[in-house]
Amino acid sequence: MYEDILTKIINHPDSVTLEEVAFVLSNDQLTPKLFAKADEVRRKYLGTEVFLRGIIEFSNYCSNNCLYCGIRAQNTNVRRYRMTSDEIVERARIINEQDIKTVVLQSGEDPFYTKDMLGHVISAIKSLGLTITLSLGERSFNEYSYWKALGADRYLMRHETADEELYEKLHPGDRFENRKAHLLELKRLGYEVGAGSMVGLPGQDDFSLAKDILFTYELDADMIGIGPFIPHPETPLKNAVAGTLEKTLKMVALTRLFLPDANIPATTALGSIHPQGRQMALKCGANVIMPNFTPSPYRAQYALYPNKICIMESDTACGECTKALVRTAGYTVSQSHGYRRRRMREQL
Numbered sequence: 001m002y003e004d005i006l007t008k009i010i011n012h013p014d015s016v017t018l019e020e021v022a023f024v025l026s027n028d029q030l031t032p033k034l035f036a037k038a039d040e041v042r043r044k045y046l047g048t049e050v051f052l053r054g055i056i057e058f059s060n061y062c063s064n065n066c067l068y069c070g071i072r073a074q075n076t077n078v079r080r081y082r083m084t085s086d087e088i089v090e091r092a093r094i095i096n097e098q099d100i101k102t103v104v105l106q107s108g109e110d111p112f113y114t115k116d117m118l119g120h121v122i123s124a125i126k127s128l129g130l131t132i133t134l135s136l137g138e139r140s141f142n143e144y145s146y147w148k149a150l151g152a153d154r155y156l157m158r159h160e161t162a163d164e165e166l167y168e169k170l171h172p173g174d175r176f177e178n179r180k181a182h183l184l185e186l187k188r189l190g191y192e193v194g195a196g197s198m199v200g201l202p203g204q205d206d207f208s209l210a211k212d213i214l215f216t217y218e219l220d221a222d223m224i225g226i227g228p229f230i231p232h233p234e235t236p237l238k239n240a241v242a243g244t245l246e247k248t249l250k251m252v253a254l255t256r257l258f259l260p261d262a263n264i265p266a267t268t269a270l271g272s273i274h275p276q277g278r279q280m281a282l283k284c285g286a287n288v289i290m291p292n293f294t295p296s297p298y299r300a301q302y303a304l305y306p307n308k309i310c311i312m313e314s315d316t317a318c319g320e321c322t323k324a325l326v327r328t329a330g331y332t333v334s335q336s337h338g339y340r341r342r343r344m345r346e347q348l
């Protein structure tokens, strides 16, 4: 039964039901089989290569109030910062010097950075020969289009949860349909699009998680970021229980079976709940890692959740550290820009 479902996901993903995905998620005995299959698929489609993406968290101002997030607008205990355009480009230069070819520009939803300001940053970074991923939250369709024309390559915006009711509880005044419309527009504009979700949110069950997987499959997401929910003490969810390592790894592995050629990161949140979390994710389907290049003192202030890793390290250490991590886990550091390379689905 269990193994039949895994085979069906690999060979005929369109015919897999929500119940079947939820069943795999609920079964713990055969998890080693799932992880082995995910690594097998990963090696078949992507070899042993891991792509590095240097992330710059350039502003922790946010106009939103997502219930789970440490930098939500209503958290007045956050020391807020904004990097200047020059500071951002300088960090991109450091990423380039470390031979990392993608820069991820991430911030809270911060309208201080206008279309033109970000346009200038994008142009300056593109002129270094780097690939750019934007992760700025929801902006106008017009802005998405403008930045794409200036050379922005990818856009990360997790769908957070595909359980519509839960989505609305966690995002006051917002709707899942709206998030979906933004992701579809980004696809239409030709971005490589990243969706993804948190695992272990309060009120989430295996059916909600199964919906996350089917959603990213139907969207044909180019990138899928999956991390455990970690309760932040200064949010309404402070007393909730964190997501587990095991469930998060199962989500990564299942996502790899559904989307064999997608780019799936071993997330920082996974590394934050377990010292080997990212290494384990690489071994069950993940093929991307995102070293942190946010300069101090800002880095510690970008606290979406507590106990985030890499806070005490020198602010240029993560590049070499993640390269060593990849090698120790038995994989290779890719020299390419790491675009999604679409491949025909193959029988296994």
Ligand code: 5AD
Residues within 6 Å of the ligand: 068, 069, 070, 157, 158, 160, 197, 198, 227, 228, 229, 230, 231, 232, 269, 304, 305
């Ligand atoms: N725990 C884990 N992940 C979180 N994120 C935000 N808050 C938390 C938290 N408390 C994730 C969201 C967001 C990404 C940048 O960080 O999924 O999209």
Ligand code: FES
Residues within 6 Å of the ligand: 291, 292, 309, 310, 313, 317, 318, 319, 321, 322
């Ligand atoms: Fe940041 Fe290891 S990845 S210190």
